[in-house]
Amino acid sequence: MEESTIEFFCPVKTNAGKKALDHIPIELKALDAERPIVITDQHTANKGLSKYIINAFKDSGMSFGLFEGVPKTADIKTIRNISQKFLYKGFDSIIAMGAGAAMDIAKGLNMVVCGKPGDLKNLAGVNKIDHRLMPFIAVPAAWGNGFEITRYAFIENNAYTSHFLMPDLVVIDPVLFKAPEIQLMTSTGMIALTHALEACIHPDGNEFINCYAHSAIQHIKACLPIAIKQPKNKMANMGVGNAAALAGCAFSNVSPGMVHRLGKAAGTMFNIPSGQCMGIILPYGLEYQMQKNDTCASQLFHAIADLEDRGKTQASVYRQKIIDYIKSLQSEMASLKKNPIPKTLAQTDISKDSLPAIAQKAIDNGLSMDKDECIKVLTAAYDGKSLA
Amino acid sequence: MGEYKDITPGKKRLKRIYTAIMLWFVGRSIQAAARVDKDIKKEFDELPDQFLFSLGVTPNGPRMVVGKDINGRVKYMGSNAKGKAINVDMTIKNLEAAILLFTFQESTAISSCHDRLTVDGDIPNACSVVRILDLVEVYLLPKIIAKLAVKRYPEWEMNRKLMGRVQVYLRAILGF
Numbered sequence: 417m418e419e420s421t422i423e424f425f426c427p428v429k430t431n432a433g434k435k436a437l438d439h440i441p442i443e444l445k446a447l448d449a450e451r452p453i454v455i456t457d458q459h460t461a462n463k464g465l466s467k468y469i470i471n472a473f474k475d476s477g478m479s480f481g482l483f484e485g486v487p488k489t490a491d492i493k494t495i496r497n498i499s500q501k502f503l504y505k506g507f508d509s510i511i512a513m514g515a516g517a518a519m520d521i522a523k524g525l526n527m528v529v530c531g532k533p534g535d536l537k538n539l540a541g542v543n544k545i546d547h548r549l550m551p552f553i554a555v556p557a558a559w560g561n562g563f564e565i566t567r568y569a570f571i572e573n574n575a576y577t578s579h580f581l582m583p584d585l586v587v588i589d590p591v592l593f594k595a596p597e598i599q600l601m602t603s604t605g606m607i608a609l610t611h612a613l614e615a616c617i618h619p620d621g622n623e624f625i626n627c628y629a630h631s632a633i634q635h636i637k638a639c640l641p642i643a644i645k646q647p648k649n650k651m652a653n654m655g656v657g658n659a660a661a662l663a664g665c666a667f668s669n670v671s672p673g674m675v676h677r678l679g680k681a682a683g684t685m686f687n688i689p690s691g692q693c694m695g696i697i698l699p700y701g702l703e704y705q706m707q708k709n710d711t712c713a714s715q716l717f718h719a720i721a722d723l724e725d726r727g728k729t730q731a732s733v734y735r736q737k738i739i740d741y742i743k744s745l746q747s748e749m750a751s752l753k754k755n756p757i758p759k760t761l762a763q764t765d766i767s768k769d770s771l772p773a774i775a776q777k778a779i780d781n782g783l784s785m786d787k788d789e790c791i792k793v794l795t796a797a798y799d800g801k802s803l804a
Numbered sequence: 805m806g807e808y809k810d811i812t813p814g815k816k817r818l819k820r821i822y823t824a825i826m827l828w829f830v831g832r833s834i835q836a837a838a839r840v841d842k843d844i845k846k847e848f849d850e851l852p853d854q855f856l857f858s859l860g861v862t863p864n865g866p867r868m869v870v871g872k873d874i875n876g877r878v879k880y881m882g883s884n885a886k887g888k889a890i891n892v893d894m895t896i897k898n899l900e901a902a903i904l905l906f907t908f909q910e911s912t913a914i915s916s917c918h919d920r921l922t923v924d925g926d927i928p929n930a931c932s933v934v935r936i937l938d939l940v941e942v943y944l945l946p947k948i949i950a951k952l953a954v955k956r957y958p959e960w961e962m963n964r965k966l967m968g969r970v971q972v973y974l975r976a977i978l979g980f
Contacts, residue, residue, distance in 0.1 A: 438901065442863075458807075461807075470813050475816050475819075478813075480811050481809070482811050
């Protein structure tokens with residue numbers, strides 16, 4: 417076996433399951449905090465989920481601030497407003513509930529309150545934070561975008577990357593996974609699947625990352641088909657939530673892959689859930705990567721297949737089996753009577769003319785790949801046809 | 805900042821009262837069962853002199869303290885652990901977890917597996933305490949409920965179970 421040095425980092429504690437929210441007060445005490453601010457987005461607030469966090473703090477002797485006005489995209493103005501409140505009221509920890517912008521705002525707030533307000537833009541980039549931040553607890557909801565647990569934050573047009581941005585604790589409670597919107601739930605699932613599969617074939621991948629990634633893939637395999645057919649099945653929804661958390665840990669240890677970059681660029685440009693775009697591009701992106709590197713097929717097959725299948729499948733059909741599995745998942749989502757999920761980019765609001773622009777945006781965001789190759793993958797995803 | 809609110813969460817009074825009553829009754833039942841049941845007596849005999857254990861809910865929730873007095877007799881020592889030299893301190897992490905435990909939706913072992921309990925003290929002694937709690941629950945609860953609450957329901961003779969149950973209930977209510 418080749419001698420190599422590997423690195424894996426995951427400082428995140430996870431509390432998942434029934435009544436997990438009720439653990440937050442004691443976990444805060446363990447983090448030496450007792451006065452948190454809870455940040456949540458309007459979607460979460462409108463669904464009435466804030467009451468669960470209030471109930472969790474009953475009898476704890478702790479009071480907290482609740483901010484329910486996070487906009488759809490994270491902006492510096494909101495962070496500045498909350499930071500003034502944070503410092504004035506003497507809060508000592510941050511709890512973000514919901515998904516997307518709420519998490520990004522919480523991570524941005526944590527950077528601001530631990531330094532100078534003007535510092536935020538200077539911290540954009542990779543590993544610019546050099547000290548621990550305030551205790552931060554993430555409470556993802558069913559419509560999470562998979563970034564809650566990661567080391568990434570996206571605020572306005574800047575990306576922030578640091579291990580210090582990862583939450584100290586992630587709480588996954590079934591009450592926050594009750595009957596979510598199918599489109600958002602599938603988006604969460606497909607982001608998790610994309611992150612996990614791309615982590616498996618990443619050049620920086622290692623056994624520890626694979627451990628999280630494989631587990632996330634098996635959770636998605638077991639739970640996503642049930643979650644989309646039975647939206648009220650809390651345990652299946654929770655399984656998808658757990659998969660997103662596992663995939664987030666794996667994803668935090670590698671740089672974003674090709675499918676992630678292309679899907680995110682398409683989703684951002686056309687205001688479509690990024691996970692939906694990633695789900696559409698995934699089989700074609702993986703096909704491309706398997707064509708380029710033979711070992712990818714074997715790594716991916718071992719992550720996806722059951723033990724029995726691994727024994728009886730010939731290596732020559734690995735590639736086809738992987739693509740078939742993802743396409744069968746896509747077909748299941750597309751066959752939903754209510755809100756079917758598109759199988760190709762053509763079925764979304766994306767026009768064929770805009771594919772070069774998506775490719776360019778992905779390259780601008782850090783995708784190191786030839787533009788023509790990107791367009792080739794996007795065209796295959798647009799038409800729903802395999803790569804030539 | 806119109807969407808900002810200061811929240812002072814209230815209390816779960818009913819759940820708190822229910823848990824306090826259950827802990828009081830279980831505490832007195834342990835005292836009673838130690839005089840009635842030979843297995844429970846044996847468990848206590850093997851524990852150190854003046855051994856004290858406490859089971860309660862954090863933070864500032866109801867609590868019970870049970871232990872051996874200076875003469876080696878098992879006694880329920882009230883609901884205040886302050887100033888007492890507790891050997892095994894079992895703390896339920898929150899009131900909701902206590903409700904799951906005391907409405908017998910989860911057994912002590914399952915509750916511990918679900919990370920709802922913290923134990924401070926020697927592990928062998930803590931295991932003895934869990935075995936004692938299981939045996940007391942067998943006396944206090946009908947089989948259909950006790951099966952949910954204990955790890956393994958014991959095969960006892962009817963006489964031991966029925967007579968023991970009557971004695972434990974009587975002693976627990978009357979406090980001797």
